[in-house]
Amino acid sequence: MALGVCALLSGGGCATIRVTDPPRTADEEFLLTEATRRSVAQLALDALRDRSIWIETGYAFSTTQPFDRSFLRDEVRQPSFEELFVIAELRARLLRSGVRLAQSRQAAQVILEVRIGAVSNNHEEFLLGIPATAVPGDVGGTLTVATPELAIYKKTTQRGFASVAFVAYWADSGELLTLSGPFVGRSYRIDAWFFGIGPATDGDIPPAQP
DSSP states (O other), X not given: OHHHHHHHXXXXXXXXXXXXXXXXXXXXXXXXXXXXXXXXXXOOOGGGXXXXXXXXXXXXXXXSSOTTTOOOGGGBOOOOHHHHHHHHHHHHHHHHTTOEEOSSSTTOSEEEEEEEEEEEEEEEEEEEEEOOEEEEOSTTSOSEXXXXXXXXXXXXXXXXXXXXXXXXXXXXXXXXXXXXEEEEEEEEEEEEEETTEEEEEEESSTTTOO
């Protein structure tokens, strides 16, 4: 019997699953990208059809200096994920609308400057019940006792927002051709728990969307 147990122990194997925890969740990124897509979809592009366009992105990215002091190209910060997605989504929309993207600023008929009002999300929590509480367990406060959360109803709401606009002008004269926006795109995800059971999920982003 003892030999059998030893054989099982020596022959047993183990497996390790690597779990990653990135700084940003998929929900957050889907909220931002879906709100961006809806914002860009509202831009009016008819006046740009069949024209050669150069997209100026400098005004869409944050800088290392205050805006009223300097806006030089070498002072533009590394673009964020959401800022780059705005530009990529706009480029795709322009191409689908019959616009030709110029290979250089000098070769373009029209300069299109992009402005990003906001690409971010809000997070709201609602709890009907008693929240978790940390209570000092002794006089000195070195020992802490945590009481569990007792929720009758709990809801977490995440909402994404994106605001995009552009102004387009003739490259040779600087005269205004057209402008559009700002337009706001929105997305959401709601998770709810009833007496600790859940979540019941609703939203318009993957994987919450029906």
